Amino acid sequence: MDWFMGIDIGSGTSKGVIIKDGKPVAYHLLPSKANYRAAAQKLSEELLAKVGLSPQDITYTIATGYGAASVPFSNQQVADIRCCAKGISSLFPSVRTVIDVQEMSSQVIRLDEEGQVTNFVVSEKCAAGSGRFLKIIANVLRIDLNDIGPLSLKSKNPITFTTGCAVFGESEAISRVSEGMSKEDILAGVHKALANKISTLIDRVGLEEQCAISGGGGLNVGLIKSVEEKLGVQLLVPLQPQLVTALGAAIMAQERERLVASL
């Protein structure tokens, strides 16, 4: 008893966390592919296997993320904004601003001293404002997504993208390659471009320190550096930024149970 599960089905990656007594005891990540339902099922099996539990042992499960509706075994669905806020404030109670960079969107969430969401803004209309832009450029340059951050740090002369569109940006990257620009400089340029988009989101909700980054974008040292330079603040980066929202979902599952028990 007293095991709680958080499942975050993202458009790119599905993440799951099991907690006991408020502490994470198991986590797992896998690609969502096109089938969110299958991803959720597999995720749950892997998580349970890691702690030697069966599905009935889980007291309460909260599903969140793009594919939250495709988690048939969840007890409840909660918006990823709230789960992300909960997760980050459990890791860094001092955080007042979270930048969450996902595959298909970026969002900035503002929190108060209690970790409650006071404001947020989501950029989901345009691929150039999300992690997808980085993927597209990595693909053009034939570099593994995990390597683009470290590589970009070697740049001495980042290019400036003249377009704010991922499709036109892809053509621009190809042109720069054919002109002989280095991959480092192109990558540093794309990180700067995304950091600029994030900065316009920050402008809409304000920036208060401490500031943290979460989501897959938090794995990219190049993006972190660009955002830090653009905003002039240091970012707190969780060890596993992709798991923040799933962790938050698991914590909310446990809190709900405590609340029910106290009634």
Place this chain on the structure above:
Amino acid sequence: MTKVVILDRDEEIQARVVGPTGAEHRRLANKVMEEALEQANLSFAEISYVIATGYGRINVSFADRQITELTCHARGVVSLFPTVRIAIDIGGQDAKGLKISNGKLIDFVMNDRCAAGTGRFLEVIAATLGLKLEELGEISLKSTNKVKISSTCTIFAQQEVISRISEGTPLEDIVAGVHDAIASRVVKMVRRLKIEPDVVFTGGVAKNVGVVYAIKENLGCEVLVPEEPLLSGAIGAAILGKELTLKALAKGETIQRKERRLEEVTFFS
């Protein structure tokens, strides 16, 4: 695309050539010019005046003068359809709306910042569907139940299209939905100019009958499309060239011409 039009004194078209622009603007401009001269059976020295326009106009090294595409388009469209009040032009990487009064350009709107609402959007979707760009129009006309594409972004729309395919949605309904997406986006932009008939639709995308249909539907009025919608900018440039030449001659001036050479210049020179 790079287009060349050679006009004679009576504004009769003596040559028309369309070729893909590719990465090396300068090389291609020379090549299509040579082709056009051959078609018209002229030598380069016989051409009185050359005007370059469009996105890569600065790369036409043999031109006597560069003029913006807005001016050239407006001139070209007015010569094709003197009654035009609104011209919509959707090209490979931008979309424009021109407001014309008494044959003069008085206002315009433009999107060249986002691939959605440009020909590029259709290129991406055609590639996703494994279709040729030229096939989209005919296919979409068979649709009886077009899908709604909810994403504005080309990349996200592409993903949406893939989902619809995997759900088994008929191809024609997807393509019709894509045409409606591009048309509604462009029409929304052009409405800022206050639509008045006649409306003319030009640019490469106007060759797609499905988009023409969707533009009509979104505007709620008829749309005129020239026989060769790609050429209106080049025709306008040629007419402006003729007018400049005649004006100079009427004043008894010699035409100011650059020292022109038609030779291949590479991008990296």
